[in-house]
Amino acid sequence: MYQWIEWIASRNMPLSEVDDPLTRSMSKLKAVCSKTLKRYMSLLMTAVEAQISAEMSGLYGYKSTLYLENCVALYGVYWQKGQLKLVLLAIAPMEEESSLSFLIGDNCATNQAIAILLNVPLIGCASHRFNLAVNSYLSYYKTEVEAVSALMAALRTINNRAALLEYTSLFPRRPNATGWSSTFEMVARYRVDAVFDLTPKATTHRQIEALLEDLRVFQSVTLKLQLEALTLADVRALFDSVAERFPSTKAKLSATAPIVHSPAFEVATVKLIGN
Structure with missing residues (x-):
């Protein structure tokens, strides 16, 4: 019975699937009707709820x-x-x-x-908070980001994209309004030589290259924030390191930033984990 429940639940199938003659003919499981399946699913739910309730006492x-x-x-x-x-x-x-x-x-x-x-x-949420900090940091590079975005927009036309394929299999990327990761991907793709040669100003090159190095640092932090074993103490160490290297992010990443709802609780938790 549990295998039928697992089959229906994991594939998000309707309960009537077990009544289908084709399904029954293709399965080695003992046939069961949807009414019986529903009854056993209810019993299983009750048992699981009782187990979770006992653990969360x-x-x-x-x-x-x-x-x-x-x-x-x-x-x-x-x-x-x-x-x-x-x-x-x-x-x-x-x-x-x-x-x-x-x-x-x-x-x-x-x-x-x-x-x-x-x-x-x-x-x-540490990732949400870090995203706000990076977006705030990128506001200082608005001119450079807009320059690369305009270039990518030009490369997305049919003729230019066809010519670009002679140099690289990568397609032009555009940033979205909220997530900064798309900006990182766009700037990284700008550095492909075939695209890099289309922007003549040397100062613009240097500024965008510097921005790309900073975005690589932010990207590495973003990946670390997604680790399942990460603790609040680890997050605090990452945020302190980023804030020290990029002072403009302190407004969002410091332990006492206005965005933090319960700074005393977070500081105390970090200390307990550290000890």
Whole structure:
């Protein structure tokens, strides 16, 4: 029975799939009807809920991921037998907050308002915060980024793209409005020799090359922030290193930056992890 449940759930299939004669003929599993499958899925859900509830009997936190305008995926975060557990609870509002100890989410006004209403600290998303810092840094290179963007726009025309293919298989890239990673990819692609020779000013070359080196540093930090084993102490060390090298990012990356909802809580957590 569990194999049928796994088959339907993992492939996001309708329950009626098990009633289909073709599906039954192609499967070596014992035939089962959709009504029976639904009953066993309900029993399995009850058993899993009871197990998670028992494990989360103490203090816990939750983090949320926005999928739709009015829909939030909730993950329970807790320790169980010395291991950190991250469990998907539901795609729905949380109804019980009496044992809620902290929130994890983007550093947006909505999440900060929720944390204030619940009277719990908010641990802001490090990647979101770093993205804001890099976008702020790139504002000082607006002229260089716009120059490369204009060049890439010209290379996207049919005739120019055909000529570009004689030198490289890479296609011109354009930046998007929010994510700075697309700017890094665009500037990196600018450095391809066939494109590099199209911009005559030597000073522009040097400025864009310097920007590219900085973006490589930011990209390496972004990749490190995606590591599963990363702790708040590791994030603080990365942010301090970036802020020291690029002072303009301190407004977003410092431990006491205005964007931080609960600076005392984060500082205390970093110290505990460090010890």
